[in-house]
Amino acid sequence: MPRPEIQAPPDVFYNEAEARKYTTSSRIIEIQARISERALELLALPNDGVPKLLLDIGCGSGLSGETLSEHGHQWIGYDISQSMLDVALERETEGDLLLADMGQGLGLRPGVIDGAISISAVQWLCNADKSSHDPRLRLKAFFGSLYRCLARGARAVLQFYADNVKQSEMIVTYAMRAGFAGGVVIDWPHSSKAKKSYLVLTCGAPSVHTSLPKGKGEDGEMCSDDDDGDSSGEDGDRTVGIYERNRPNKKQKTKKNGKGKQWLLKKKEQMRRKGHDVPTDTKYTGRKRKTYF
Amino acid sequence: MRLLTHNMLASNVRGVTSGYPLKLEATNWCTKEVDLNADFIRGLLPKIDWRALVAATRALNLPELLPEEQPSEEEIFAEGAANVEGSAIRRIHHALLEIHVQQGALICPESGRSFPIEKGIPNMMLHEDEV
Ligand SMILES: C[S@@+](CC[C@H](N)C(=O)[O-])C[C@H]1O[C@@H](n2cnc3c(N)ncnc32)[C@H](O)[C@@H]1O
Numbered sequence: 001m002p003r004p005e006i007q008a009p010p011d012v013f014y015n016e017a018e019a020r021k022y023t024t025s026s027r028i029i030e031i032q033a034r035i036s037e038r039a040l041e042l043l044a045l046p047n048d049g050v051p052k053l054l055l056d057i058g059c060g061s062g063l064s065g066e067t068l069s070e071h072g073h074q075w076i077g078y079d080i081s082q083s084m085l086d087v088a089l090e091r092e093t094e095g096d097l098l099l100a101d102m103g104q105g106l107g108l109r110p111g112v113i114d115g116a117i118s119i120s121a122v123q124w125l126c127n128a129d130k131s132s133h134d135p136r137l138r139l140k141a142f143f144g145s146l147y148r149c150l151a152r153g154a155r156a157v158l159q160f161y162a163d164n165v166k167q168s169e170m171i172v173t174y175a176m177r178a179g180f181a182g183g184v185v186i187d188w189p190h191s192s193k194a195k196k197s198y199l200v201l202t203c204g205a206p207s208v209h210t211s212l213p214k215g216k217g218e219d220g221e222m223c224s225d226d227d228d229g230d231s232s233g234e235d236g237d238r239t240v241g242i243y244e245r246n247r248p249n250k251k252q253k254t255k256k257n258g259k260g261k262q263w264l265l266k267k268k269e270q271m272r273r274k275g276h277d278v279p280t281d282t283k284y285t286g287r288k289r290k291t292y293f
Numbered sequence: 294m295r296l297l298t299h300n301m302l303a304s305n306v307r308g309v310t311s312g313y314p315l316k317l318e319a320t321n322w323c324t325k326e327v328d329l330n331a332d333f334i335r336g337l338l339p340k341i342d343w344r345a346l347v348a349a350t351r352a353l354n355l356p357e358l359l360p361e362e363q364p365s366e367e368e369i370f371a372e373g374a375a376n377v378e379g380s381a382i383r384r385i386h387h388a389l390l391e392i393h394v395q396q397g398a399l400i401c402p403e404s405g406r407s408f409p410i411e412k413g414i415p416n417m418m419l420h421e422d423e424v
Contacts, residue, residue: 050332053297053340074333074390076298085414096298100417104424107305107417109313112340132421141424149301151340 003163009129014060014081022061023087029063032119035196036067039117039157042185042200042213052114055149057102057158058121060084062093068117069094078102103138108149116146116156122199123160126167139171143178150203156180158199168197175201187216261286294415296349297389300341302415304401304408306423312401314345315408317352319397327390331375334386338369341389350388358384 004013021028045052051072056065059077061084068075075095079085085097100107103125125138146156162168172184180201188194200212264286271278304312343363350358364381374380399408399415406423409416 048332050336051330052333053301053337072330074297076301080418086412089412089414096294097414098294098298098302098417099414101419104419105305107303107312108301109303109342112301114336130421132424145305 003161005124005127005163009127010124011080011082014084016083016086019061019081019083019087022063022084023091032063033067035119035159036064036117038187038196038216039064039119039159039198040067040071042157042198043115043117043155044213045115053112055106055113055116055146055156056095057106057116057118057146058124059088059093059095059097060121062088062091062095062097064117064119065093065095066091078106102142103133105141105145106149107145110148111151113149113154114151115154116150116158118156118158118160120159120161122158122171123162123167126163126170135170136174139174140177143175143180146201147178147180147203152204154203155182156199156201156203158201159196160199162197171199175199179203183212185212185215186218188222189215189218190220191217191222294394294410294413295390296346296392296394297337298415299349299394299399300346300389302399302417304399304404304406305417305419306401306404306406307419309401309403312403314342314348314402315399316402317349317394317397317399319353319394319410321396322353322392322394324387324391325393327386329375329383329386331370331382334382334389335370337389338366338385346388353392353394355388358388 007013022032023029043054049072051074054068054073054075056062056068056075056077059065059075059079060081062077065075065077065088077088077093077095077097078100079088079097080099080101082099085099088097102121122142125142126135127133128135150156160168160171162171168184175182180203182199182201185198185200187196187198194217198215265281268278268281268285299315299317302313302315304315306312347359347361350356368374369381369385371380374382377383393413394410395413397410399410400406401408
């Protein structure tokens with residue numbers, strides 16, 4: 001399944017059927033909750049127990065917002081899909097909801113928001129879904145308005161799925177141009193499935209506190225739920241694609257790592273002829289190996 | 294939409310310089326109880342535009358809920374005020390967090406553009422020529 005962003009515009013892709021999954025698939029619910037918890041952690045709000053006024057951009061059915069509510073915060077959610085918001089109403093989420101396109105700017109007074117999260121949404125801005133859409137202008141409008149509405153020193157943490165390095169760079173570039181300090185924190189970079197990118201942004205002049213936190217599993221440690229995914233068969237999860245986008249496809253893999261058994265045997269023979277000490281060929285030689293790092 | 298959100302929202306229509314405050318029209322609203330948190334109100338209050346908040350309560354036909362002038366911090370955060378029926382902090386809490394506008398519209402003060410509110414959700418989507 002191609003990524004959702006190239007299938008249809010978000011207000012079309014997230015129709016009733018797609019939105020329904022966000023109440024029925026325990027897998028999606030769990031993944032979104034976990035990402036939201038991590039985003040809230042990276043938001044590094046003062047540890048004073050005082051609830052804050054936050055934004056959830058691309059709030060969808062309110063899964064990510066629920067995490068904010070559980071921590072006692074008030075939030076305003078933005079989403080472009082009426083169907084997703086209908087599900088949020090059904091779930092009786094506690095945040096206020098707005099039907100709005102983040103690419104048009106957030107339309108908030110300056111300096112009033114204590115922090116913002118966005119879960120699996122900003123990559124949609126890299127698309128031009130209408131002839132009038134220019135991704136650059138939309139990213140600019142979004143980050144500009146986000147920067148303005150945040151209180152000085154407030155943070156925004158945006159988890160996103162970039163299709164490629166260029167997209168990722170484009171998102172970061174426009175965030176920096178808007179005046180933000182910060183960068184991308186990558187959790188579980190060595191896991192194709194659990195890998196998650198968070199753009200962590202601070203509003204205002206960089207200070208000692210704006211140094212980027214470390215991603216989880218950076219030193220090669222693997223995520224315990226690396227192997228969670230395929231148990232979801234019964235949901236028939238089409239949306240799985242969204243969450244596993246970073247997994248390289250099979251073709252790429254063979255091109256990169258394996259040159260094939262024939263090539264290897266030839267190489268070994270060459271080395272033997274040159275007088276090197278080469279292990280004997282067995283049935284294991286050049287076999288397909290799992291990709292452990 | 295609660296009045297807290299109304300207080301933060303501005304019109305985003307192209308060419309508008311001050312799309313604030315949005316004029317509130319409500320044909321249907323309701324209330325839902327929320328626990329009062331004085332610390333939250335304390336952090337929020339400096340960011341609240343009092344006049345816009347008062348105007349919003351008037352638009353809901355609640356002329357008695359809030360005074361024209363913002364009460365002093367001493368009064369709002371007086372010891373025990375949160376437990377006193379009808380105290381300033383209780384009224385502010387109620388106005389900001391417990392009133393939900395279900396149906397109506399938000400009107401841009403400058404362009405006159407009307408953003409409909411349905412099922413409690415303001416539709417802030419701009420048309421192509423408004424971006
Ligand atoms: C993968 S869903 C995630 C929803 C929610 N954050 C969660 O964690 O469950 C992405 C959401 O982004 C929304 N979205 C996409 N483009 C958007 C835009 N331009 N403005 C606002 N929301 C948008 C979609 O409608 C969708 O609900």
